[in-house]
Amino acid sequence: MDIVVSGIRSTGNLHLGNYFGALRNFVKMQETNTCFFFIADYHSLTTHPHPDDLHGNVKKALVDFLASGLNPEKATLYIQSDLPEVAELYLLLNMNAYLGELERCTSFKEKIRTQPENINAGLLTYPTLMAADIILHRAHKVPVGKDQEQHLEMTRTFANRFNRIYGVDYFPEPVAFNFGEDLIKIPGLDGSMKMSKSEGDMNAIYLADSPEVIRKKVMRAVTDTGPTAPGQPRSQGVENLFSLMKIMSTPETLSYFEEAYQQCTIRYGDMKKQLAEDVIRFTAPFTARINQLQADAPYLSRVVKQGADKARESAAKTIHEVREIIGFKKF
Ligand code: TYM
Secondary structure (H helix, E strand, O other): OOEEEEEEEOOOOOEHHHHHHHHHHHHHHOOOOEEEEEEEHHHHHHHOOOHHHHHHHHHHHHHHHHHOOOOOOOOEEEEHHHOHHHHHHHHHHHOOOOHHHHHOOHHHHHHHHHOOOOOOHHHHOHHHHHHHHHHOOOOOEEEOOHHHHHHHHHHHHHHHHHHHHHOOOOOOOOEEEOOOOOOOOOOOOOOOOOOOHHHOOOOOOEOOOOHHHHHHHHHOOOOOOOOOOOOOOOOHHHHHHHHHHHHHOOHHHHHHHHHHHHOOOOOHHHHHHHHHHHHHHHHHHHHHHHHHHHOOHHHHHHHHHHHHHHHHHHHHHHHHHHHHHHOOOOO
């Protein structure tokens, strides 16, 4: 049976990008694999959340995990910071991770651009912490969206390097996984290429958003002044709306608006109204479950405790073996 590991950073509620890029696959994979899914709260510290927000953000992500259909009896669901073993493996991997390769990582370069006032060592070594998360359970498959592809490549580098340095065949080579399909990237509502929390709240639709909020966000999505000639290429904002429609709406609805674009008769207002209603239809069952789960503190705490116990068992075994391989010995 394959071992599957993946995580989502705890920055609050999860959006459609998280769902279609990752969460949806977690739910499918829990049926036939040994799965570990976690909320990456250590990773969230790279952007310095206020202590008042940290726990609430973890709780929101946990509730969204469960509302999406993750089953704590099938998959091991845990909070990253409940596993001190991950911090130890991160330290050990950092000894064999080189400045040049960490600096070349696209997400690091992106952070230098977007938050030049906070280029901390945690950002630089983000990929080694992520590699530690994954190889801590000696994973084979990692369900993630397109944006994590390079991190997975680096994870393989670190795992292979460990094996080579110590002359062992201990860590498998984990691969980014999307059931044999290309990895997914869901675009943002503001005309940007990626739906993302860090792009601001009008960019992303959250599973927990109310119908009113969804309507407001979709109606404000970036478009253009409309096509003036048949075959005119679509602007990024309009392309994004079509991409979202492809996922959220029926094929008939999609081809109706594609045809209208071709004919230059499209009214973006109508397209957005339809898209908003289709998103609402999709998120309604999630929102209902989210509201229920949020109120059930005893259940959430049982889930987290059970997950931490199971995850630590697997992590402790790896750390014990890794320490032996590296040459730590008891006196
Ligand atoms: P994060 O929290 O940014 O995103 C969580 C998951 O959602 C996917 N995702 C998307 N997929 C498609 N389109 C989008 N617009 C979109 N936005 C986000 C991401 O690809 C990811 O799968 N570093 C990770 C968290 C992490 C992790 C790990 C993942 C920490 N340790 C170990 C896998 C294994 C991150 O920040 O993802």
